[in-house]
Amino acid sequence: MGKIKLTPRQEEIIILVKENPPITSERLANKLGVTRAALRPDLAILTMTGILDARPKVGYIYSKKPSYSLVYDYIRNIKVKDIMSKPIMTTEETMVYDAILHLFLNDVGTLFIHNNGNLVGAVSRKDFLKMAMGGTDIHKVPVGIIMTRMPNIVLVEKEDSIYLAAQKIIEHEVDSLPVVERKFESGKEIFQIIGKISKTNITRLFVKMGENG
Amino acid sequence: MGKIKLTPRQEEIIILVKENPPITSERLANKLGVTRAALRPDLAILTMTGILDARPKVGYIYSKKPSYSLVYDYIRNIKVKDIMSKPIMTTEETMVYDAILHLFLNDVGTLFIHNNGNLVGAVSRKDFLKMAMGGTDIHKVPVGIIMTRMPNIVLVEKEDSIYLAAQKIIEHEVDSLPVVERKFESGKEIFQIIGKISKTNITRLFVKMGENG
Numbered sequence: 084m085g086k087i088k089l090t091p092r093q094e095e096i097i098i099l100v101k102e103n104p105p106i107t108s109e110r111l112a113n114k115l116g117v118t119r120a121a122l123r124p125d126l127a128i129l130t131m132t133g134i135l136d137a138r139p140k141v142g143y144i145y146s147k148k149p150s151y152s153l154v155y156d157y158i159r160n161i162k163v164k165d166i167m168s169k170p171i172m173t174t175e176e177t178m179v180y181d182a183i184l185h186l187f188l189n190d191v192g193t194l195f196i197h198n199n200g201n202l203v204g205a206v207s208r209k210d211f212l213k214m215a216m217g218g219t220d221i222h223k224v225p226v227g228i229i230m231t232r233m234p235n236i237v238l239v240e241k242e243d244s245i246y247l248a249a250q251k252i253i254e255h256e257v258d259s260l261p262v263v264e265r266k267f268e269s270g271k272e273i274f275q276i277i278g279k280i281s282k283t284n285i286t287r288l289f290v291k292m293g294e295n296g
Numbered sequence: 297m298g299k300i301k302l303t304p305r306q307e308e309i310i311i312l313v314k315e316n317p318p319i320t321s322e323r324l325a326n327k328l329g330v331t332r333a334a335l336r337p338d339l340a341i342l343t344m345t346g347i348l349d350a351r352p353k354v355g356y357i358y359s360k361k362p363s364y365s366l367v368y369d370y371i372r373n374i375k376v377k378d379i380m381s382k383p384i385m386t387t388e389e390t391m392v393y394d395a396i397l398h399l400f401l402n403d404v405g406t407l408f409i410h411n412n413g414n415l416v417g418a419v420s421r422k423d424f425l426k427m428a429m430g431g432t433d434i435h436k437v438p439v440g441i442i443m444t445r446m447p448n449i450v451l452v453e454k455e456d457s458i459y460l461a462a463q464k465i466i467e468h469e470v471d472s473l474p475v476v477e478r479k480f481e482s483g484k485e486i487f488q489i490i491g492k493i494s495k496t497n498i499t500r501l502f503v504k505m506g507e508n509g
Contacts, residue, residue: 124337132345158506183429187422190469208421209400215428216396246506249499256403282495286462289498293371293459 093125097145100135105142157292163248164241166288167262167278172197175204175227179219182226183211193259195276196230202238202261202274204230238263239280245288248280258282306338310358313348318355370505376461377454379501380475380491385410388417388440392432395439396424406472408489409443415451415474415487417443451476452493458501461493471495 089097092115099114100106108126112119126143129135136146171189173182175196186194186208196204206226214229215221237255239248239262248260262278302310305328312327313319321339325332339356342348349359384402386395388409399407399421409417419439427442428434450468452461452475461473475491 124340127337128341128344131341155506158502180429183425187426208425212396212421212425212428213400215425216393216434221429246503249503249506253496253500253503282499283466285502286495286498287466289371289502290459290462290466293368293462 090125093129096122096125096129097134100143101145104144105138107142111143158246159244161245161288162241163239163243163245163262163278163280166245166284167241167280168284170195170261170276170279172276173226174198175225175230177226179211179214179221179224179226179229182206183221186211191259192281193257193279194226195261195279196226197276200275202233202236202263202276204232205236205259205261206230207258233274236261238274240265241277245280245285249285252280252282252285303338306342309335309338309342310347313356314358317357318351320355324356371459372457374458374501375454376452376456376458376475376493377491379458379497380454380493381497383408383474383489383492385489386439387411388438388443390439392424392427392434392437392439392442395419396434399424404472405494406470406492407439408474408492409439410489413488415446415449415476415489417445418449418472418474419443420471446487449474451487453478454490458493458498462498465493465495465498 095115096111099111103110108119108122111126112122115122126135126137130137130143133146135143137143171185171191171193172195173185175198177185182194186192193205193207195202196206204227206229210229210231214224237251237257237260239251239260241262241264251260252258259279259281261274261276262280263274264277266273266275308328309324312324316323321332321335324339325335328335339348339350343350343356346359348356350356384398384404384406385408386398388411390398395407399405406418406420408415409419417440419442423442423444427437450464450470450473452464452473454475454477464473465471472492472494474487474489475493476487477490479486479488
């Protein structure tokens, strides 16, 4: 996957457009001492890559953004399985105190509650903090009492796009989503937990995208 | 900012490359019944936009990803001030219990602690939860006791790129950064809090980038 290598003339065009926005192809051709026809391929490349923006009957302006469709395609092509991390889990009998310790030891924000590897609930730092505020004895209450229970958990599957995962995180105001594999066991749908996607995964991907490719 | 509009011949080239990877420009020209020279501008556009990947001495292959440099430029050009949100603040005399209530009422993960609008500390859900676990009376301890204190707080300024902010969030493993304006008051540097950037802001931006532009 190559980086865009602009020709010296294309670089020159960008400078001229930045200095004289909006500028028509005619004025650009004049300034460069070439014909409009000779400029056409360069202008095509510069507008198609989104570096310049062509305004009909007005001229070219500099656009700092790439064509959305490129960023859009890029984001839609990354799958949940490409960046998901290991889920941190416990069972619903675990006491709240021990569950919080488990959360801290693994430095995560959400614990997924499982039964034989299948998703039954989720509990977040926020849920724990609310509970601790209430003055309940966290040594005597199991996590099953305070968790959000299936089917009220927003989830994704490994072939989903990371875009869909990010959208669900924002829409449902959660920090983290379990990644599950749907199965049928004696006629009942079950959700095996195979990973998780959090705002941290998205932020890390964002940093990776911004690295000098 | 236009979307990429490919010509019918460019679309045809993409299909041929997808079906016969890797394919040389010679074979492509043959299949299309044109000269190699006639194909050159199309191949230039398709590789510069990152749709095709040119492998020297091997041929062209289809790349679903756009050129990194475009995504890179896009991300580096968005500034902190473009997407920052309102910071939620309190003073260091506030009791931990009231600070947690303030956190919940505003549905945020971090409180910034200020003195006359200037940053003196920060405290997160994680800090509060740790404290609550310890069994201390949260009605009697002020937030100043448990907060992370300046200068140990990672911060950004409004003209910084959002890429830098995301990088700091990942590197320092924090959920949220205060956005500050540096000032000098009687020879001392102070940091006025003017906003915040969290993983939520980055995730929301990611979703916006993936929307059909």
